[in-house]
Structures are given as C-alpha cells and as structure tokens.
Amino acid sequence: MKTVAIDFDNTIAPWGPLFDLDPPFPGVVDAMTDLRAAGYRIIILTSRLSPTWWQNGCYKFDYQDPDAFGEANVSYVVDYLQYWKIPFDHITSEKVQADAYFDDRAIRVEPGLLANDISEYLIVENKKGKS
Numbered sequence: 001m002k003t004v005a006i007d008f009d010n011t012i013a014p015w016g017p018l019f020d021l022d023p024p025f026p027g028v029v030d031a032m033t034d035l036r037a038a039g040y041r042i043i044i045l046t047s048r049l050s051p052t053w054w055q056n057g058c059y060k061f062d063y064q065d066p067d068a069f070g071e072a073n074v075s076y077v078v079d080y081l082q083y084w085k086i087p088f089d090h091i092t093s094e095k096v097q098a099d100a101y102f103d104d105r106a107i108r109v110e111p112g113l114l115a116n117d118i119s120e121y122l123i124v125e126n127k128k129g130k131s
C-alpha cells in the first residue's frame with residue numbers, strides 16, 4: 001500500500017490561533033478523500049505531536065506542564081480532522097517512511113544536489129533579509 005505523509009499546520013489547516021483554527025484550505029477535504037479512495041495510507045506528520053516541542057513551546061502558550069500541552073495538541077488535531085471528515089490512518093511527529101511528504105515548508109531535493117539547493121536557498125533568504 002502506498003503511503004503519504006501530510007503536514008497539518010498551514011498544509012491542511014491555515015495557521016492561526018493554536019487551538020482555534022479556521023476550516024481546512026479549500027479542496028483539502030475532497031483531495032484527501034480522493035487519496036483514501038485511491039487506496040493510500042495517510043499519515044498526518046506534525047510537530048504538534050513532538051514531546052520536544054511540548055517541552056520548548058508550552059510556556060509560550062501558558063501551559064506549565066508539557067504533557068498537558070501535548071495532550072491538548074493531540075486531541076485538538078484528532079478532533080479537527082474528525083470534525084472536518086478528513087481521512088487519516090495515523091498521526092505522528094516521527095518522520096515515518098512514506099512515498100511522498102506534503103509540507104508547506106518542504107523544499108524538494110534531488111539526490112546529490114543538496115549542496116546546490118542549500119546555496120540557492122541561502123541566496124533567496126539573503127535577498128529577503130535585505131528587502
């Protein structure tokens with residue numbers, strides 16, 4: 001079975017208040033339903049399920065307990081996906097093996113061309129910093 005890993009924030013759902021996101025981006029529900037109908041296994045890959053992020057990020061969101069912050073994130077993502085009837089098989093913060101990864105911050109790297117891609121990235125970022 002083919003597997004795809006799909007980011008949550010700013011890929012499925014527009015980024016916004018941590019626990020009060022707007023509806024999914026237009027077409028997302030239908031597209032992911034099509035994926036499921038085509039037989040794909042769907043993994044939601046999100047740092048919201050990362051205990052490291054819980055440790056580092058909880059205080060920014062007025063949580064004193066990283067595990068409580070984590071539980072809030074897990075249940076929010078699950079509830080959001082179920083509410084909007086977005087099909088998924090598994091949610092994780094681990095980069096599990098997949099045939100494709102969809103992420104708003106991804107940069108596609110051709111095998112062997114990482115050095116070139118980093119150089120181009122730095123040039124673009126440097127220009128942004130000067131504007």
Ligand SMILES: [Mg+2]
Nearest residue numbers: 007009010104
């Ligand atoms: Mg994202």
